[in-house]
Every structure is written in C-alpha cells, then in structure tokens.
Amino acid sequence: MLKFNKSLEQFTIACQLVRWTVIIIPVALVVGSLVALFLWLLDYVTHFRWEHPWLLYLLPIAGIGIYFLYNKLGGTSEKGNNLIMDEIHEPGGGVPARMAPLVLLTTILTHLFGGSAGREGTAVQIGGSMAGLLGRWMRLSPGDVRILLMTGIAAGFGAVFGTPLTGTVFALEVLAIGVIRYDALVPCLIAAVFADWVCSAWGIHHTHYQILFSPDTPFDYLLLAKVIVAGIAFGLAGFLFSTCMHQIKKYSKQFIRPAWLIPVVGGLIIIAFCRVLGTEDYTGLGVLSKDPGGVSIVNAFKDIEISRWAWLWKLLFTAITLAMGFKGGEVTPLFFIGAALGHTIAVLVGAPVDLFAGIGFIAVFAGATNTPIACTLMGVELFGTSNVLYFAVACFTAYYFSGHSGIYSAQRLGVSKKWE
C-alpha cells in the first residue's frame, strides 16, 4: 500500500503546476489557432463544394493526391491518432511536426471533393504534432513529452468542438479501455480551456444543438427503458462502424493493388452511392446539409421526416472514405450516425426525437471510442443538465455493448468489459 505523506508536498505540486502552465501556453496558442484555421477552411470548402457539385467526380483523383502526399512526405504520420497514442504509451520516435500540415491539407482535400469524414482526428493530430514539436524545442524529458502529448489531444479536441471539459477527460480516457488515470488532469484542463478560448478569439463559432425536451416527472421509467434499448443499439452501431473500418482496410490492402488504387476505388464507390441514392447528404461533414430539408446532424434534432436508414448510409460512406485512404476524423460522422439512428429509434418506439438524437450523438461516439465519461460530459456541455441521467445511461450502455475493439487500434485494454 503505497502512500505519500510528506510535509509541504503542496509546495512541490504548486511549483509543478506553474511550470506546466508556462509550458502549455504556447502549445494551446498554436493548437487553438491552427484549429481555428482548420475550422474556417472546412466551412469554406464545404460551401464551395455545395456550389460546385461536379467536384465530387474528382474525388478519386484527390485520393491519389492524398496517397502520394503521405507516401512521399508522411513518414510515420500515416498512423495518425494511433501514433500519438502509441507515443504516450511508450515513447519512441516521437510525433513528427509534418503531421499537422499534412493532415490539415489532406482533410481539407477530402472535404472539398466530397469524402465523408470528421474533424476531431485532424484536430487531435494537429494538437499532438505541435505538442511534440514544442516539446523537442523546449528539450523536455520523455516523461514530460508524454504529458505534453496528452495536453495536445485535450487542446485539439476541446477547441474543435468547443467543449474543453470533454477534451480534458477524453485525453485521459481514450488511452485505455476501462481505466482513467489522472496523471495529466490539470495540464490537460489548462490546455483545453486555453485552446478553446484562443479558437473562439479567432471568431470561430460552434454549431449549437438543442434538446428542448425536459422531463416533467423526476423519473419516467418507460422512457428510461427506451433509453436503455437505444443505448444497446448505439453500442452495436459503434461496434459495426469500427468493424467495418477494420475489415474494409484489411480487404482493400489485400485485394487492391497497387496501393494508390485503393483511394481511387473508394472515391468511385462514394460517387456510385451518391448517384444511386440521388443525394449528397452523406458526403462531407454532415453537420448541415446543402438542401435545408436534407439529412444532417442539425436536422436529426428536428421533428421532420428523415430516411430510416440514414445512419447506415453515413456509416458506410464514412467507413469507405476513411478506411480507403482519405483523411479526417471519425467523430463528427459518429455524431451523425448516432443522431440519425436516435431519430429513427425515437420514431419507432415513440419517444422525444430531440432527446434521442442527442443521446445517439454522444452514445455512438462513446461506444466506438470507449470513452463513456467524456461523452456524458459532452452531453452536459452541449445540451445542458436536465437529461444528464439519460446521457449517462445511454453512454454507459453503449460502452458495454460496443465490444473491445474500438476505432483506435492503439487503445489498450485496461479493464475488460467482462468481469467474470
């Protein structure tokens, strides 16, 4: 039974916090600013694509471009988020500085030409890579670089969604399944709060989602049962997404040669899907749709009719985009999948559409990344308190039902979901 009981250990702790605040400020400044630039560009190219729909047909060619960019210049950057997580678990060659500009450029290309992808992967990679660079410049020890990388994740995540508290807990929770370690709790919080503030100071606004539903009775057991059923569905959707990602990646590597053909085939499948479905709602980020009545995250919160299989299409579009060589995050598409699935379930079982879109939004993400506490906090940061218990029930249930293989292969297994 280890125990510390030295007098004045508070003094040591105060010194280490001051030291870290000084180290973190430049990281948060750089990461917050780059994320602001990224979000601004993303918004610009999304609207540009809506005005020039023919850009979609260039997606296969953009895929070749991305492939060669990473092949010639990428080095270890290709591994993306997993590289950052590996470096935190076991410091090795470090996270290269080029990861930030590369992932920023290629994510923007993916979105410009209509790939279905997200933002958080890009933001986290910007955060990790800049943290790694500044750590080298400041000649920090490997142990310090490890903490700095975690603050980079927190800063990137906190800034890109405007949810600093979620960013903090995400950075601690994502490293291993079933365990949170508090090593870098306060440094991550400082980094996330400051990076979010820097990003806002550049004039970036985050989409505001609203759950108008507010429980009348303190406890509605029928609704709780429906939330549990939905939570199971959200967990399985998260599981399906990560399984699709892993399988598509594996089989394309096996059967499509030479390797630069993989993104070409991926791009062609996306184009074919768009033609068959007659909509481009599943391309791009999906927060808003070109057609104001189309399927989008924002519309999933509204009481309008959206396709029952929207969630599955978005899942396929995204798995193909990201597993076949395009770049971007997984999280915004997971929000889309969850919100659309939540909408569908709400209609099927007779429940408030906005509440179920909201819990799907956070719970599919919780399942696919194994971060139920961060996602519960995200529900609070985005939608307010009144339904916090439903958020927790949905996220914890989804976490249990998503299995042990999330979207990050570098995530370790801390505590199994099977106890016996």
Added chain:
Amino acid sequence: MLKFNKSLEQFTIACQLVRWTVIIIPVALVVGSLVALFLWLLDYVTHFRWEHPWLLYLLPIAGIGIYFLYNKLGGTSEKGNNLIMDEIHEPGGGVPARMAPLVLLTTILTHLFGGSAGREGTAVQIGGSMAGLLGRWMRLSPGDVRILLMTGIAAGFGAVFGTPLTGTVFALEVLAIGVIRYDALVPCLIAAVFADWVCSAWGIHHTHYQILFSPDTPFDYLLLAKVIVAGIAFGLAGFLFSTCMHQIKKYSKQFIRPAWLIPVVGGLIIIAFCRVLGTEDYTGLGVLSKDPGGVSIVNAFKDIEISRWAWLWKLLFTAITLAMGFKGGEVTPLFFIGAALGHTIAVLVGAPVDLFAGIGFIAVFAGATNTPIACTLMGVELFGTSNVLYFAVACFTAYYFSGHSGIYSAQRLGVSKKWE
C-alpha cells in the same frame, strides 16, 4: 498488448448485465429504503434537538453509549467505510450485516445530542453492509461480492444525496487516488438510479441548492483566476480537515485512557465551544440552522453576512466529533466547510457568493476524498450546467492541492499527483 476480439462477446455482456440487474434489484430496494428511513429519522432528531437544546449536555454520555455499542457488538464494523474499501481491494472476512443497524443507530444518536457529522458515511456503510449480506445469502463468488460492495456504495451515496450519477462515479473513483477503473460501471449505475428512486418513492425530498449566477460572457478570465485561487484554498481546507482528523484520532488514543473517556472529552469540548461561541450552528448536520439567519449550508448560498471563520469552526467541530468516537459521515460537513469558505472568499475577492458557495461545496469534498470527477458531476446534478467549467476547475485544482492523504485511510494510491 491485451486485446479481445471474439465474435458475439456482446451476447456474453448482455447475459452478464441481465444477471446483475437481477442481483442488484434487492440490494437497491433494501439500501434505498434504509436510507429513506435514515434521512427521515435524521430530519426528525434534528428538529427535536432544536426544540430541546439541553440535549447537547448529554453528548458526552451519548458518546459512552456509542463506544460500548461498538465495543460489545461492533466487531469489525468500527472500521466503517475503510472496511468496505478494504474488502473491495482484497476480499477478507466480509462486511458484517450488523454494521448497517449499528451505524444507523449511532449516527442518529450523534445527531440527536448535537455532534457535528454527516450522512454519506452512514449511507455508504448501510449500502456496503446490506450488499455484503445479500451477497452471502445469494452465495456469490468473492469476485462478485466485490462488485456488489461497489454497487452498495453507489446505491447508498446516490440515494442519500439524490445524485445517482455522482454515486456511481464516486464508487469507482474513491477506491484509489488518481485512477478510475470501470469494472462495475453499469452495475453501480443501475444500483444508484434504482436506490435513489426507491428513496424518493418513500417520500424523501432533498434540499434544493441554487446558483442563480449565470455567466454573461462565454469566458470571464478574471473570474476564472479567482476560481483557481479559491480551488487552491478548497484543496488546502480538505487537506487541513483530513490532517486534523488523523492527528486528533492519533493523539486522543495516545493520551486519553481508558478509551471510553475519548468520546466524553470530545463531547465536553463540543459543549465548551458552543458556550464560547454562543451558537449551536456548528452542531448537527448544518444543512439548515435553527435560527433562520444563522450559519448553514443553505444560508452560505445567500447574500447575507456570515462569520468569516465559520468554515474553520465547522472543520474543528466535525474533526473532534468524528475523530473522538462519534458516528456519521464526513461529506455534509465538508459541504458546509466548502460553502462557508466559498462565501468568505467571494466576499474577500469580490465574486458571486452563490457561485463560490457552490464550488466550495463540491471542491472541498473533492479534495478531501480525492474524487474530482464525481464532484464535478455532483455540481452538474445539483446546480445545473451553466458553470460546469468552473466546477471542474475548482474540483481538479482542489484535488491537486489536497495532498495524498484523504479522509479514507483505505484509499490506495493509483497515480501520484507528482508526475516527475
């Protein structure tokens, strides 16, 4: 790198959840009902004492009664919360069933005669002891009993404060400093939600605290700085409280003999303090005061004048009460200490009194028990979302500055607060 990737592990997980739900329902029923009885009795004796102030003078005699009750009948029950935590870490002799009635009776006696104590310790011990008993009746394996004990903590804590989500995370977080393990995440949530519901169904209402302050600007950096300073003070107050508890316990054992004289001396000190201060505001639970304008948790949220040193008096009253043989929890007094200290700091630095009372309420508790994430969630469950970032900043800061020796000696050190 451990990894599971079996097909249909979801099925196993579903089975284990159904099994656990069945096991947990009786535990939650019993714990929720006993906690309701406890809260009802507590309310009754508090009002009874207000009407019969002379009861305070019998406190030393009540102390002798409590001493002999535990001495003759207690067995290992004396160790209280620490025994439950030890049994979770390393299953040993089990948690005795008599712990529940004993702690219930002695806590009520403590409150009836004016000791300064709380509720959560009692509720957690009721939860742990009933979980242990039902586990033996159901002939569960030691591993299962371990999880059942955690659900008992979650059920007791969730029901006694009406905050099931906090109860869940508290049960996972309190076992070790700096780590959360998710073994029993969902069973704890089920137990806490159900026990809270049972407790409410018995007609128990929880005191409602309100923070009216709502930030106008998305980010007020001056206020954030004040919150950080307050967070450091809250952490040091938590540290001071646990240090006082440990020291008073140690020195009374060393210098006061025979042992049954310890509570007599403790009772006499409490009486003397009351006479010197001319108030009984620091005795009992402290949620409300007998005099509507007195010092209490509820009044600390209001913009009225309360004594600048109220927090320190409550700290001393509680440390003497609990370290010298009386029974009850530490958490409600910690709420009092935090709210009063927050009030004082708010007046000193010029900040909203209700906000600072609220963050003190949760942050001193976070520091003294090393559970910053549970306490942040408690802020959300009790006060709403608008100030969640301040809650997190205060709790995380207090956690860092409270040192490594919290109020629970059975808490283990998972990850040190000093990283280097």
